[in-house]
Amino acid sequence: GENVEQHPSTLSVQEGDSAVIKCTYSDSASNYFPWYKQELGKRPQLIIDIRSNVGEKKDQRIAVTLNKTAKHFSLHITETQPEDSAVYFCAASINFNKFYFGSGTKLNVKP
Amino acid sequence: GAVVSQHPSWVICKSGTSVKIECRSLDFQATTMFWYRQFPKQSLMLMATSNEGSKATYEQGVEKDKFLINHASLTLSTLTVTSAHPEDSSFYICSALTYGLAGGLAGELFFGEGSRLTVL
Numbered sequence: 001g002e003n004v005e006q007h008p009s010t011l012s013v014q015e016g017d018s019a020v021i022k023c024t025y026s027d028s029a030s031n032y033f034p035w036y037k038q039e040l041g042k043r044p045q046l047i048i049d050i051r052s053n054v055g056e057k058k059d060q061r062i063a064v065t066l067n068k069t070a071k072h073f074s075l076h077i078t079e080t081q082p083e084d085s086a087v088y089f090c091a092a093s094i095n096f097n098k099f100y101f102g103s104g105t106k107l108n109v110k111p
Numbered sequence: 112g113a114v115v116s117q118h119p120s121w122v123i124c125k126s127g128t129s130v131k132i133e134c135r136s137l138d139f140q141a142t143t144m145f146w147y148r149q150f151p152k153q154s155l156m157l158m159a160t161s162n163e164g165s166k167a168t169y170e171q172g173v174e175k176d177k178f179l180i181n182h183a184s185l186t187l188s189t190l191t192v193t194s195a196h197p198e199d200s201s202f203y204i205c206s207a208l209t210y211g212l213a214g215g216l217a218g219e220l221f222f223g224e225g226s227r228l229t230v231l
Contacts, residue, residue, distance in 0.1 A: 001157070001170060034219075034220065036222075043115075043204070043223060043224055043225060044204075049219075091220075096143075096208060096218055098157060099145060099206070099220055101154065101156075104154055
């Protein structure tokens with residue numbers, strides 16, 4: 001199946017700084033790439049997604065970029081706030097048939 | 112957003128017994144549900160895809176006879192861990208896929224609360 005790798009595993013930033021999380025995937029047929037945020041003790045929730053026909057998508061302080069040629073996509077969070085602290089997962093899917101997740105990045109935003 | 116409910120949230124059982132975990136979509140019909148196992152180092156490992164009215168498809172390395180999945184209705188999928196052993200102790204989490212307005216290739220994955228299984 002699809003292999004999704006995510007880096008870094010942990011990321012610590014100062015409040016107000018930007019955070020970038022990167023993922024690579026192995027199956028070139030993957031065409032949907034969501035990002036999930038999981039706060040401590042809670043279920044993962046979708047924060048942004050991107051499809052393969054788009055190179056970049058932005059939603060307020062969150063943006064995702066996709067490079068299909070290199071098979072990698074990234075999550076960018078600007079002006080980080082303490083409430084952004086959580087574990088973030090990237091995922092890849094082929095036509096919504098299955099979703100394969102990266103190993104997660106624990107983001108810590110220091111006030 | 113859509114609501115997915117998972118039960119029980121935690122269970123402790125003796126080695127050799129079977130445990131059933133339920134995953135329900137409360138306000139939408141889910142023809143497809145996924146079962147994941149979440150390891151202590153955070154990763155979500157896809158175990159199987161549960162399709163309503165048909166057999167589940169398992170990922171490579173996942174024992175289908177040990178992890179029985181049943182998706183008998185459009186709102187309920189169950190995972191039964193048979194003859195559980197301590198190495199099966201983990202956090203199991205289900206997710207259900209909604210579909211776009213046109214029912215086509217669109218939708219969002221909603222997760223249950225997860226079930227913490229501890230096998231003594």
